[in-house]
Amino acid sequence: MDKRRITLKDIARELGISVSTASRALNSYSGISEETIKLVKDYAEKHNYVPNSIAVNFRRNRTMTLGMIVPEVVHPFFSSIISGAIAAANQHGYRILLGQTDEKLPNEKLACRSMLSGSVDGLLISVSNETKDFEHLQEFIDEGKPVIQFDKFLENFHTPKVITDDYESAYEAVNHLIKQGYRRIAHINGLLEVKNSMDRLKGYKKALEDAGLEFREEWVPHCKNISEEEGYQFAQELLNLPQPPDAFFCITDLVALGVMNYLKSQGIQVPKQIGVMGFSNWKIAEVMSPGLSTVEQHGHQMGMKAVNLLVQLLKDQSLGSNETYKIDSDLIIRESTLN
């Protein structure tokens, strides 16, 4: 094995010119005779010369690679973000180095460490649930490498952010429930320390408030894992309350699935007796019966936007400011809320 590609040096030697001339000819610098250029290019073509990109990157101190870190690849929303990111990156001649944290801070630190110092030109990250501070992210900034946060972010880490408008989306979702006549709306939320959960909670509260509906702490349980099981569990607990809710706004479609399953197990009619609303518009939302109303977050678009921002920063040699870009979401109405 290990047949090696030819190098500039080989070309120079064979053609009886200097390495620098060969380099300039290949890059068509002005100040090189047409003749030489043709000579070198023909030779390179014929011998299938491909510049060693590590050497080029080393010299130029850049990699044409963007780091991307997500909590979970196996998650329809994140995989669509990744897909959009790859597409946009390729358009600009960049590539994506992908890391995964499983929502664990130590994994996130490891992934960052592995991408630091020369592996990537910039970072796209959606932080884990455990991430509270950002020393490990600040290191990129300290190296002059721009960072873009997307979806799950740290508010006090000042970088450009590309997010779903969780507040607004939650507001719309709950508002829809209200318009459908539900009055005792529960919200199965996530961990309060996670910004997105907090924002959805705020949107939920505001919608209730604007409609003059009651807010009850006991109607807002918090999932640790955003799992189907928790949805099932919380649905059960809430419906056994003296004052049970008549609708569930769930932090995620998966949680909504758990809720639906509990309701089904109890023979409770959706949407007639209880309304259910999810978030994210996974394929399962469409497949559940009744179909689950939810919020489409346009992950592909989010991935593209994040990459485009990062590439622009790289072009401008800038680290960016603390702007927030919101990707429009869409309320998807299916049967689960059509009271």
Add this chain to the structure above:
Amino acid sequence: MDKRRITLKDIARELGISVSTASRALNSYSGISEETIKLVKDYAEKHNYVPNSIAVNFRRNRTMTLGMIVPEVVHPFFSSIISGAIAAANQHGYRILLGQTDEKLPNEKLACRSMLSGSVDGLLISVSNETKDFEHLQEFIDEGKPVIQFDKFLENFHTPKVITDDYESAYEAVNHLIKQGYRRIAHINGLLEVKNSMDRLKGYKKALEDAGLEFREEWVPHCKNISEEEGYQFAQELLNLPQPPDAFFCITDLVALGVMNYLKSQGIQVPKQIGVMGFSNWKIAEVMSPGLSTVEQHGHQMGMKAVNLLVQLLKDQSLGSNETYKIDSDLIIRESTLN
């Protein structure tokens, strides 16, 4: 911007030692005094020294990065493979550079080109539907970079392969349908040029044959896009045949969903009147009602296996042989086939 990290040279200068000693100390070479090692390591730690990985890679002529190319990231099976690959890669200190082809050969060539010549130490690829020859893949081999094919592969491109045993899995699936009493079993297949489709078709045929059941060409339509719409369409066509089938073995859960939807639209009872079997065990299979029987392919395991193989080849400085590693699949029985 562009504060730069400290380099070995800085450490050496500050500590009054040579660069080579500093390098050796950090890598704990034998033949370096404990004292020096401690001195250097402490200094490095304190000043947050991180080696410039481009320089290291350049010097060592390796990148500690594995290229991975898949048809589609937004696909539960592939995203679980990716997830497994990242996990295994990290265990060995490698990283994953991810490319996506959208089932298009030109995209695949682009992705390969971008990974060639220094970006990766080896390649993991699941080829696109359009891929028939392998010049673009051979280039990796020619550079001494091992290639592993997984899931979708080219039989005549001789590399290690990690796959689902499509033949066996299909056989088991169809056999289950037969045992449940279905007798006129249709198979909604994929493109025949794709090896996986062909193998599933063979497994299907063999199961029919072993049971002494009739094989009818008209009961085996071929999807171009493996889409829900095609499932719907073909279900309709097949059920309007003079001799309609009484069960559908579908190339994918998504296709099965289309079939289910058509059956539902016609008020046809599953599994009582018609049995339906999918392939891949997506979350939707569990959520459909009735629940869809299917085949679990263990993507995570497949991703880990592919990476482990590649890492081993890299360690052995080998390009590997033409072995095939089959990842066990499991038949998942739900209601859709319980006649």
Add this chain to the structure above:
DNA sequence: TTGAAAGCGATACCAA
């Protein structure tokens, strides 16, 4: 046990 220096492959500056 340590230092000096070559060299990985490409680029770019200074001379000629």
Add this chain to the structure above:
DNA sequence: TTGGTATCGCTTTCAA
């Protein structure tokens, strides 16, 4: 228009 050479940061051989 071209050549010579330093350089990027690190590893590794050869000498001391």
